[in-house]
Amino acid sequence: MTQSPYWNPRIETLPREQLEALQLAKLRTLCEWAQARSPWYRRSFAQGGFEPGQLRSLDDLRRIPLLTREQWMTSQDERPPYGELPTIAPETAIRVHTTSGTSGRTPLRALDSRKDWAWIAEMWAYGLWACGVRPSDTAYVAFGYGSFIGFWGLHYAMEKIGVLNVPGGAQTTEARVKQILSFDATVVASTPTYALRLAQEADQLGLDLRGSAVKRVILSGEPAGSIPETKALIEQQWGAKAYDTAGMTEVGTIVMFECEHQPGGAHIIEDHVLEESLDPETLEPAASGERAERVVTSFGRHAIPLIRYRTGDEISRVPGSRCGCGRTADIYAGGILGRVDDMKLVRGTNVYPRAIEGIVRAFPHVEEFQVRITREGLRDEIALLVETAPDHADAWPEVSSALRRELADAHEGLNFRVERAEAGALPRFELKAKRMVDLRDRPMGA
Known part of the structure; x- marks a missing residue:
């Protein structure tokens, strides 16, 4: 039946x-x-x-x-x-x-x-x-x-x-x-x-x-x-x-x-x-x-x-x-x-974790990532830290360039620093992941 x-x-x-x-x-x-x-x-x-x-x-x-x-x-x-x-x-x-x-x-x-x-x-x-x-x-x-x-x-x-x-x-x-x-x-x-x-x-x-x-x-x-x-x-x-x-x-x-x-x-x-x-x-x-x-x-x-x-x-x-x-x-x-309350304002541009993840996950070489927002002097900076699969190290220049371009296109030209992280350096999550870290209001030395 x-x-x-x-x-x-x-x-x-x-x-x-x-x-x-x-x-x-x-x-x-x-x-x-x-x-x-x-x-x-x-x-x-x-x-x-x-x-x-x-x-x-x-x-x-x-x-x-x-x-x-x-x-x-x-x-x-x-x-x-x-x-x-x-x-x-x-x-x-x-x-x-x-x-x-x-x-x-x-x-x-x-x-x-x-x-x-x-x-x-x-x-x-x-x-x-x-x-x-x-x-x-x-x-x-x-x-x-x-x-x-x-x-x-x-x-x-x-x-x-x-x-x-x-x-x-x-x-x-x-x-x-x-x-x-x-x-x-x-x-x-x-x-x-x-x-x-x-x-x-x-x-x-x-x-x-x-x-x-x-x-x-x-x-x-x-x-x-x-x-x-x-x-x-x-x-x-x-x-x-x-x-x-x-x-x-x-x-x-x-x-x-x-x-x-x-x-x-x-x-x-x-x-x-x-x-x-x-x-x-x-x-x-x-x-x-x-x-x-x-x-x-x-x-x-x-x-x-x-x-x-x-x-x-x-x-x-x-x-x-x-x-x-x-x-x-x-x-x-x-x-x-x-x-x-997830949206972050960086140099006048709205930044959403979902939009970033949608871009990053289209790159199969990426194993883990984190977004860090900092304030350097009077200027906000945003960086994408990326761990790639060990057997794809040679693809990093091409991957990083494409990520920078696609992130900027999706965020009104906002420039993201795209940096490679060491294998295992970024946090892993079993339950709710928190991949966007805003350090702008953190006290000095914290």
């Missing part, structure tokens, strides 16, 4: 009118729950003059006050360890996960009840099934399994689908590569950066990933998974299809995914999250297709509700855009485009 291409066939193909009615009903329920049980939301709603009964259509969503990461962190700092957002007592939760931290402050702590965690696994099941993962697969999860939420939800969704899971925590990259091959894994889950690192390690060990059983690489944790050049490089190195997914610790680890049609963007799981695209300066709704900040309301996180949360993610949404797969939810063109 032919299996459905959808994890939840009825919901994933709902007509738009019915989908929005479902969202409105869930929004009312969530706001009533938050007002009754969360000190933060009870105060925030009162200060904003909002009552859940005012929600008569989705247009009324903008009556609800926004929530920022800074507000959440401040609440947590003032009333440790979890702040005033939770609706449940910590002893009734079953899990806590953390973000990676900001400016030395305590990382955000997200509590989950048993019901919340079942919801997170369900969300991941939508995405994994759309990528073609099936019960007959063996999945290798190349993840450290710490308090960072990362691929925890994916692991539980694999179990829910019936996939044989191989957890790859607390091991060297060499050991993980060997396990992928020895278990005949058909699916591998990792960050885009680590997928490239695994492939480099396999080459150094003389192991053939391209000829392995791996057919799908599930990417998450970084916007790089939606960069065509990065994805193409991963697919070339693995001999497998790569699929982008995206989420965040605060919201619930996955909120969008690519399907097997790969429509040039990511499907939003709109029956589980309510997404807005707002101008980050004016906080007014962005025009169709305009780059904007993603603001999300998470229907399934009840221990710590997230209502109109400013994610800082930069996206482009075209309402009504559809995919040949038949799913009726909207698509974010290009997935997560980056972070609103």
Whole structure:
């Protein structure tokens, strides 16, 4: 019998009118729950003059006050360890996960009840099934399994689908590569950066990933998974299809995914999250297709509700855009485009990490790179440091010249210094990569 291409066939193909009615009903329920049980939301709603009964259509969503990461962190700092957002007592939760931290402050702590965690696994099941993962697969999860939420939800969704899971925590990259091959894994889950690192390690060990059983690489944790050049490089190195997914610790680890049609963007799981695209300066709704900040309301996180949360993610949404797969939810063109605060201004030119990576990953000789921004006197300078594969040393003059030219063409003539780094000198990343380093405000000697 032919299996459905959808994890939840009825919901994933709902007509738009019915989908929005479902969202409105869930929004009312969530706001009533938050007002009754969360000190933060009870105060925030009162200060904003909002009552859940005012929600008569989705247009009324903008009556609800926004929530920022800074507000959440401040609440947590003032009333440790979890702040005033939770609706449940910590002893009734079953899990806590953390973000990676900001400016030395305590990382955000997200509590989950048993019901919340079942919801997170369900969300991941939508995405994994759309990528073609099936019960007959063996999945290798190349993840450290710490308090960072990362691929925890994916692991539980694999179990829910019936996939044989191989957890790859607390091991060297060499050991993980060997396990992928020895278990005949058909699916591998990792960050885009680590997928490239695994492939480099396999080459150094003389192991053939391209000829392995791996057919799908599930990417998450970084916007790089939606960069065509990065994805193409991963697919070339693995001999497998790569699929982008995206989420965040605060919201619930996955909120969008690519399907097997790969429509040039990511499907939003709109029956589980309510997404807005707002101008980050004016906080007014962005025009169709305009780059904007993603603001999300998470229907399934009840221990710590997230209502109109400013994610800082930069996206482009075209309402009504559809995919040949038949799913009726909207698509974010290009997935997560980056972070609103990732852009750097260098000598009057906007510089985005995503744009740089898109250029660099088109050069197969490059193994790792880093962007450094410095201030020399009154002038800003930007440098691209590059590690090349050992067997391509002779190509460096040609590669460096081409990189300088393409970077300048993409950045209004801005001159990048392109410098060769020693093998192994640049940082390697298992989880979220940070390849742009701004040293302009660093104290002397730091």
